[in-house]
Amino acid sequence: MAVTDPVADYLTRIRNAQIAGHRVVSIPASNLKKRITEILYDQGYILKYKFDQEEAKGTQGTIKIALKYDKSTRQPVIRELKRVSKPGLRTYVKHDNLPRVINGLGIAIISTSKGVMTDKQARKESVGGEVLCYIS
Numbered sequence: 376m377a378v379t380d381p382v383a384d385y386l387t388r389i390r391n392a393q394i395a396g397h398r399v400v401s402i403p404a405s406n407l408k409k410r411i412t413e414i415l416y417d418q419g420y421i422l423k424y425k426f427d428q429e430e431a432k433g434t435q436g437t438i439k440i441a442l443k444y445d446k447s448t449r450q451p452v453i454r455e456l457k458r459v460s461k462p463g464l465r466t467y468v469k470h471d472n473l474p475r476v477i478n479g480l481g482i483a484i485i486s487t488s489k490g491v492m493t494d495k496q497a498r499k500e501s502v503g504g505e506v507l508c509y510i511s
Contacts, residue, residue, distance in 0.1 A: 396449075402438045407486075410490065414484060414493060421453075457510075460507055467504065473503065476511050485507065486504050
C-alpha cells in the first residue's frame with residue numbers, strides 16, 4: 376500500500392508505539408524522516424535513533440527510534456504530535472509569522488529553503504517555509 380502522506384505516517388507510528396508502551400519503533404526511512412528524527416533527538420524528545428540501510432531493492436532502509444518515557448510516571452516525553460501542513464492543504468508561513476508551540480515549550484518543524492529545522496532555528500536564520508508538524 377502506498378502512503379500518500381509519509382510525515383503523517385511517521386507521526387502516527389510514533390504516537391501508536393507510545394500508546395502501546397513500546398520502547399522502540401521502526402519506521403521506513405526517507406531523507407525528510409531522517410532529518411525530523413535528528414531534530415527530535417537534538418530537542419530531547421527521543422532517547423536515540425539508528426538508521427538501518429538495506430541494500431536490497433534500492434530501498435532507503437528503516438529508522439529505529441528508542442522512545443523516551445518519564446522515569447517516575449512512565450508517561451511518554453512526547454505529549455502531542457500534530458500534523459499541520461497536509462497534502463490537501465499546505466500551510467506556509469513567512470519568517471515573521473513563525474508559530475510558537477505552547478508559548479515556546481514545544482517545537483514546530485518547518486521545511487525551509489535552507490533545510491528542515493525547528494521554528495527557533497528558522498527565526499534565527501529568518502526564513503519561512505512549510506509548517507510540517509507541532510511537537511510538544
